[in-house]
Amino acid sequence: MVIVLMGYMGSGKSIISNKLSQILNFEHLDLDNYIEIKEDMSVSDIFKSKGEIYFRKKENEYLNEVITKENTVIALGGGTPCYGSNMNLILQSDNVISIYLKTSIKNLANRLITETSKRPLISHIETIDELSEYIGKHLFERSFYYNQSKILINTDEKSIDDIVEAILFQLL
Numbered sequence: 001m002v003i004v005l006m007g008y009m010g011s012g013k014s015i016i017s018n019k020l021s022q023i024l025n026f027e028h029l030d031l032d033n034y035i036e037i038k039e040d041m042s043v044s045d046i047f048k049s050k051g052e053i054y055f056r057k058k059e060n061e062y063l064n065e066v067i068t069k070e071n072t073v074i075a076l077g078g079g080t081p082c083y084g085s086n087m088n089l090i091l092q093s094d095n096v097i098s099i100y101l102k103t104s105i106k107n108l109a110n111r112l113i114t115e116t117s118k119r120p121l122i123s124h125i126e127t128i129d130e131l132s133e134y135i136g137k138h139l140f141e142r143s144f145y146y147n148q149s150k151i152l153i154n155t156d157e158k159s160i161d162d163i164v165e166a167i168l169f170q171l172l
Contacts, residue, residue, distance in 0.1 A: 001026075001070070001071065001095050001096075001097060002067060002068075002069065002070065002071075002072050002073075002074065002093070002095055002096045002097070003017075003020065003024075003026070003072070003073045003074070003096075003097050003099065003167075003171070004067070004074045004076060004090055004096055004097070004098045004099065005017045005020075005073070005074065005075050005076065005099050005101055006076045006078075006080065006081050006090075006098060006099070006100055006101070006145075006146055006149060007078065007100055007101035007102065007103060007146060007155075008078050008103060008108055008135065008138070008139055008142065008146075009077075009078035009108075009112065009119055009121070009122075010078075010103065010107075010108045010111040010112040010115070011078075011101040011102070011103040011108065011155060012101055012103070012155055012160065012163065013030075013075040013076065013078075013101055014030050014075045015160060016075075016101060016160060016163055016164060016167070017029075017030065017073045017074065017075035018030075018073075018075075019160060019161075019164050020073050020164050020167060020168075021072075021073040023164065023168070024071075024073065025071075026071045026072055026073050027069060027071060027072040027073070028072075028073055028075075029066055029069070029072055029073070029074045029075070030074075030075045031059065031062065031063060031066065031074060031075060031076050031077055031080060032075075032077045034062055034066060035055075035058055035059060035062055038058075038062060039058060043055070043077075043120065044118070044119075044120050044123075046058070047120040048120070056079075056083045056084060057084075059077065059079075059080055059083065059086070060083070060084045060085065060086055060089075063076075063080065063086055063089060063090075064089065067089060067090070067093050067096060068093070070095070078121075078142070079121075079142070081142075081145040081146060081148075082141070082142050082145045087145050087148060091148060097150055097151065097171065098148070098149040098150050098151070099149055099150070099151040099152075099153060099167060099170075100146040100147065100149035100151070100152045100153065101153055101155050101163070102146070102152055102153065102154050102155065102156075103154075103155045103156060104156050105132055105135050105136050105139060106132070107155075107156055108135050108139075109128050109131045109132040109135055110128070112131060112135070113128050113131055116131070121138075122134060151167070151170045151171075153166050153167055153170070
């Protein structure tokens with residue numbers, strides 16, 4: 001089984017996938033980290049030096065590479081399901097369970113406001129109001145893809161342990 005976590009940046013994909021993989025004794029794979037290792041460059045630097053189109057091509061290439069790894073929990077980048085054939089690949093791959101970590105705009109903005117410099121898509125944003133507006137527009141566009149997941153977990157007002165428990169309940 002391959003478990004794929006998706007959701008907007010700041011929804012907790014990396015930390016939840018790490019904890020979930022430990023409990024299930026599965027391999028943990030963060031797609032953005034995997035890309036950074038393969039490209040020997042940070043995601044921010046890839047965006048700056050090679051552009052988003054290059055990044056999205058590599059993202060698809062590496063997703064194809066890792067989605068067949070058995071007993072793996074994969075944390076996708078926030079935009080991964082929304083580009084190219086990525087969502088079709090996720091939905092049509094045998095033994096893949098997709099999970100959307102749904103988080104409110106308010107909670108996303110509160111989590112991300114201190115991290116804007118580390119995240120290429122929001123690095124230009126300076127206030128929480130601007131960030132909330134940006135997230136709202138972006139989330140509206142991306143929800144179409146996220147909502148195709150087999151499982152939806154609302155993360156608002158839940159601890160990491162509660163979220164992991166909700167995922168395990170859905171899986172078993």
